[in-house]
Amino acid sequence: MCGIVGLFIKNPALQPELGRLTSLMLKTMTERGPDSAGFAVYGSPASGQRKMTVRGISADNIGDFESGFLKAAGGSANVAKHQDHVVLTYASDLEPAIRAFVNGFGHGVHFASSGESIELYKGVGLPEEVAARFDLEKMQGTHAIGHTRMATESAVTIAGAHPFSTGPDQCLVHNGSLSNHNTLRRRLVNEGLTFETENDSEVAAGYLSWRLSQGDKLDQALESSLKELDGFYTFVVGTREGFAVLRDPVACKPAVMAETDDYVAFASEYRAFADLPGIENAKVFEPEPQRVYHWEHAA
């Protein structure tokens, strides 16, 4: 069992509240996933700049990591520290070099996400503690996606926590289990994708990234995943502009949505919406199985 939440802000006046509201939603989903939590927050992109979130930073490796990164990235680069995560900012054209540096660094350091606006944090512990660790409450942005995990198939580790990010500014959270992920992973590896874990949800994220890299729009990528992914799933997917929801045909994993003029919210259970502003008058509905729901900000 897991809890998933998502919040897509329509009214810019609410953007400063994104982190606080997401944090409340995550906390309410603790009973569905008390062992680890994670979230991706989409802030405003700066032109010509990229951001990369990296985890596994400690007092032992931060010195070498930071000097190595600054050497690779040159003058305008920046390192923002958030506990065991750092967010690197650098010129867009250095993306391959920075990715190679992070992947090659070792010492427990792992790539988490990269893109123009995504930052991605995850950790072991109660969702409330994980959110507090990274000061989620203070984060601002256009949309956010979160996950609370109750591990049933694999160990309680940061690597197994969601969201998974397998493409620029893309991330996915998943409640359910896929049965054809090994076959699909092999196919995607042949297509040139790399995977960090043995996790089924990462394969779903990779599949969508692959479709998007082949020119699909987000809704098209999700339509084709209905044909290719076998198993149980409710997905919430984030891209730089967008936010999408998809449930498998059987739809045994719960989902509820709420929409007002100010936002669109997703959660595993209605309880997670109880603190959202104006929820009393929101349109609250259950997303239908096999139907792609998506919202996008103008690019």
Add this chain to the structure above:
Amino acid sequence: MSGARNTQFFDLGTSTLRELNSTLQKEGAEGAWEIHNPAGRHSLAVGLTNPVSVTIDGHAGYYAAGMNQRANVVINGNAGQGVAENMMSGSVHVKGNASSSAGATAHGGLLVIDGDAGARCGISMKGADIIVRGSVGHMSAFMAQSGNLVVCGDAGEALGDSLYETRIFVRGTVKGLGADCEEKDMTPEDLQILTGLLSKGGITDIKADEFRRYGSARKLYHFRVDNASEY
């Protein structure tokens, strides 16, 4: 809100769910109750056996009014999975939408949903009357044994799969029938039953002759001697 005199109030912002349920379940509980700040909590007003009237003022989580007996529960909002599951008698009225498995295994009583119901509405129902003003999701009335399911809107895929003897009435379109479910002729007896149900559900703007009737083809649950060699 009823606003009736002698209505007792319960605020879940200040009291616990357990206090609420044990108060309503206590022997001799009676009268009208209004529950404030439900905030989508699960298991609201469950296991009631007293003839109380309960109004939940807001959205409810999973299993609201589950196992109901004799109580009349109104939800002024949406209900999560399994509303009125295993109801024995009494009534449950959802003013908004209901999620999946509404009225699952319900033996008796009346469940009215003003909005839509999700997947598996009336799954394995055993005698209750379920009236949905909107539409129902896929696999509704799966293995339903007795009672009546009335859908004023549309039904999703695999309606009435592996159906026993529940009567199903649908006014709109049916996306697909499940195994052993078929359309039947609407008999005068069916029309009479349906007219009574619509009136019980407070539905006055829709007439019984606008519905189609579905039921079991009875090929699946009767033993067929031709298949004896399979065993």
